[in-house]
Amino acid sequence: MDNDATPQADGDGNTGGLLRDFVCAGCGCACDDLTLAVDGGRITHVHPPCPLAETFLLRPPLAPPAACLIDGEPAGLDEAIERAVEILLAAKAPLVMGLQRVTCDAQRAAVELADRLGAVLDPVDDSGRSPDHTAVQSIGAVTATLGEVASRADLVVYWNVDPMVTHPRHMERFARPPLVARGAEGIARRVIAVGMRRTATSQASDEFLQLGAAGDEAALTALRALVRAVAIDERATASQTGATVAQWAYLAERLKSARYAAIFHGPQHAEPVTELVHDLHEHTRAVALCLGPPPNAQGAVEVLTWQTGFPSAVDFGAGYPQHRPGEASAAAVLERREADAAVIIAVDPLESLGGRAAAGLRALPTIVLDQRLSPTAASAAVAFFTPRFGIETDGEIFRSDGVVLPLRSATPSTLPAVERILGQINQRLAARRP
Numbered sequence: 001m002d003n004d005a006t007p008q009a010d011g012d013g014n015t016g017g018l019l020r021d022f023v024c025a026g027c028g029c030a031c032d033d034l035t036l037a038v039d040g041g042r043i044t045h046v047h048p049p050c051p052l053a054e055t056f057l058l059r060p061p062l063a064p065p066a067a068c069l070i071d072g073e074p075a076g077l078d079e080a081i082e083r084a085v086e087i088l089l090a091a092k093a094p095l096v097m098g099l100q101r102v103t104c105d106a107q108r109a110a111v112e113l114a115d116r117l118g119a120v121l122d123p124v125d126d127s128g129r130s131p132d133h134t135a136v137q138s139i140g141a142v143t144a145t146l147g148e149v150a151s152r153a154d155l156v157v158y159w160n161v162d163p164m165v166t167h168p169r170h171m172e173r174f175a176r177p178p179l180v181a182r183g184a185e186g187i188a189r190r191v192i193a194v195g196m197r198r199t200a201t202s203q204a205s206d207e208f209l210q211l212g213a214a215g216d217e218a219a220l221t222a223l224r225a226l227v228r229a230v231a232i233d234e235r236a237t238a239s240q241t242g243a244t245v246a247q248w249a250y251l252a253e254r255l256k257s258a259r260y261a262a263i264f265h266g267p268q269h270a271e272p273v274t275e276l277v278h279d280l281h282e283h284t285r286a287v288a289l290c291l292g293p294p295p296n297a298q299g300a301v302e303v304l305t306w307q308t309g310f311p312s313a314v315d316f317g318a319g320y321p322q323h324r325p326g327e328a329s330a331a332a333v334l335e336r337r338e339a340d341a342a343v344i345i346a347v348d349p350l351e352s353l354g355g356r357a358a359a360g361l362r363a364l365p366t367i368v369l370d371q372r373l374s375p376t377a378a379s380a381a382v383a384f385f386t387p388r389f390g391i392e393t394d395g396e397i398f399r400s401d402g403v404v405l406p407l408r409s410a411t412p413s414t415l416p417a418v419e420r421i422l423g424q425i426n427q428r429l430a431a432r433r434p
């Protein structure tokens, strides 16, 4: 193996060598320090070791049935683009959904497409549903970069999340350095896991506080009261949260006495954790960061916000962007059967959305761009197969804390990129319906 900084292609398109400082799109950590060994057009080794990165990066190529399908039959790119354009020209109320596991260039092209079509545009996650941004919109975010947390936080709390499984290098990179340099002194960093059961994360933490089966909301309410020195009922708190008031008072004191506290939480707890952090600001510097989003879910939020003013559920039907959270979410539009065509980008809503929304989608002509033959792609009027995100794609992604990182292809692909397909559809639409 040589020490090339980038893989080199031989005459047959095979690549080999080392690829350094590679950004991993295996989870929301977006680690930018990987070294990949590439041999024969395949990634063969990942360093430093990470089980999730190995699963993500070492998987074999997907081998789609063709570059494109029209009604399930192999088709050429030009023919498939033409069919997609015909469907979209005939549509009066199209829907554009997906957008998370693609680069920012692809997200920009999707916004342009939705704007041109007067469509509803909604990024959706793997469940097929829109992420909830109402907490940030109603109470604001109190956040920081992961780099700031790694260098400044002296208390890290993992609130009912298990990053050792879902984000395997999160603790090592952002929470586990044992000392935080403060001038001549070193201050020991404490890591506290709060959760309903012991996990790999709780075992790697300094302390563990166990919640009752449904104690999340009650525990955060109790913590907020204790931080604000409001009396709470001991018996009710213990039965609702699964821990004693003394245990919550201890955590509240830890948070108040920290010089810089960082609380990592799942998306479902964004609002109460952010409210807790607001209360903590009476005493100290504290931040809340969501652990959950997949790579470039944040990019979808950023691109939509800077291009339309809104993070999701954007309706271009009036000729300008309108934010209709809930009402113009992809799932709600499909349930009400308001769309007459759909462009679905890098997501599989037929697999994940149940009931009326999935039935609504099945009734539509769909244009699907995905890296695999998913159930949604298999039933599409037009399916485009695209390079594997994070392995065969070039572009930019946003890490969950808003830091932009470059994504490079580690192995080549002959398939057209999402942004190229959407760009060609946009061009033909513009030529026929300026």
Ligand code: SF4
Residues within 6 Å of the ligand: 024, 025, 026, 027, 028, 029, 030, 031, 034, 050, 051, 052, 053, 056, 167, 168, 169, 170
């Ligand atoms: S923690 Fe996540 S981003 Fe980092 S190497 Fe592992 S899978 Fe990739």
